[in-house]
Structure formats: structure tokens, C-alpha cells
Amino acid sequence: MLIGYISTLFPQTMFWGEPSMQCMVDGQCTPFSATPHGIPAAMMQAARVNPNQPFASGSAALQVGLAKFSAIALASAAKFPGGVIFPLLSNGASLGHALVSALGPILPTASSSLVPPMMIMSFMSAMLTSITRTPAASVLILAFTASGITPLSVILPGALMASYVSVWVSERLSKDSFFSYSE
DSSP states (O other), X not given: OHHHHHHHHOGGXXXXXXXXXXXXXXXXXXXXXXXXXXXXXXXXXXXXXXXXSOOSSHHHHHHHHHHHHHHHHHHHHTTOSSOSHHHHHHHHHHHHHHHHHHHGGGSOSTXXXXXXXXXXXXXXXXXXXXXXXXXXXXHHHHHHHSOTTSOHHHHHHHHHHHHHHHHHHHHXXXXXXXXXXXX
16 A cells, blocks of 8 residues: 555656666656656646656655655565566666755766766666675666666766675675575
8 A cells, every 4th residue: 555655646666667767867857658658647646756857856856766765665575576676776866866966066067967877877786786785787787778878988987886885885784685695
């Protein structure tokens, strides 16, 4: 019930694959209605953040990110079928947009066109790696799903660093992993 309520307020928390990922990566500049599955108009009446318009503010991106994280946690706790990899990447993109918005005034203007995508992709990688603790795999997934307009040479160094730092931090917070690996 809670996941249904969250998705009523934040339709972005529902996930339909790679087209939905593009919507989050570009800050909803690609509207959800343009994806193959779209979102019916009836499901957007109660939406707090319109999924067919770019994020109006960092607060809007943060709300979507926190709602998505809550939905992922509830679905995982309830043992719903499905994976966490792409939902975590989508969540990382929302939270990355919130971070870019918060840091926007202090970002260097000379490189401002490359810094936001690098920060967003790094946040996506860190979000996924902190849960799965698979830094190389996380960066490879990002490399294969990265936008064609952002050079990989810009994304990969930051994503690699963010992945390894997030593994280090997550291991300090908890020795247990989301996945059980047999030795």
C-alpha cells in the first residue's frame, strides 16, 4: 500500500527500464510521456513533481530521489520480485540533480557543461556501488548506459572514484552486504 501511495505522489518512482533511466539522467528534460510506456494522465493528477517537465528545482529532484529510495527500500523489504540495479541508478540520478542544483552557484563556469553530467553519473555510480559493492561492474553499467553526448573520458574517472569511495564508506557503516556472496 505504501509503495502505491508513494507512486501516486511521485510517478517517477515506477520504473520501466532504460527509457525511464534517460528521463532521470537528463533531469526529466525527456518527459516520461515520451517513453514507450509513458505514464497515463490519470496517474499524474496527484503528482507532486510533474514527470513530464524538467526538474523545477533541486528540491523537486531531492523529493523524487527520497521517494524513490523509500520505494526501493519498501520493495526490497517486502521481497518484491525485480532487481535493484536500475532503480538505484535512477535514484542516484535524481539525487545527483539535487546535488548539482545545490552546488550550481559554485561550479566552475568554464567547465559547467561537463561538470553536471560527471557529478550526476558519479552519484549514480556511488549509489549503486554502496549497495552492491561492485565498483567495476557499476562503472561498466554506467559506461554502457551513458548518454551519447557526454564523453566517457569525463564520466569514468569521477564514477570510478565515487564507486570506490562509496564501497569504503559502506563497509565502514556495515559489514553486511545487500547481496549474500558465498566464498
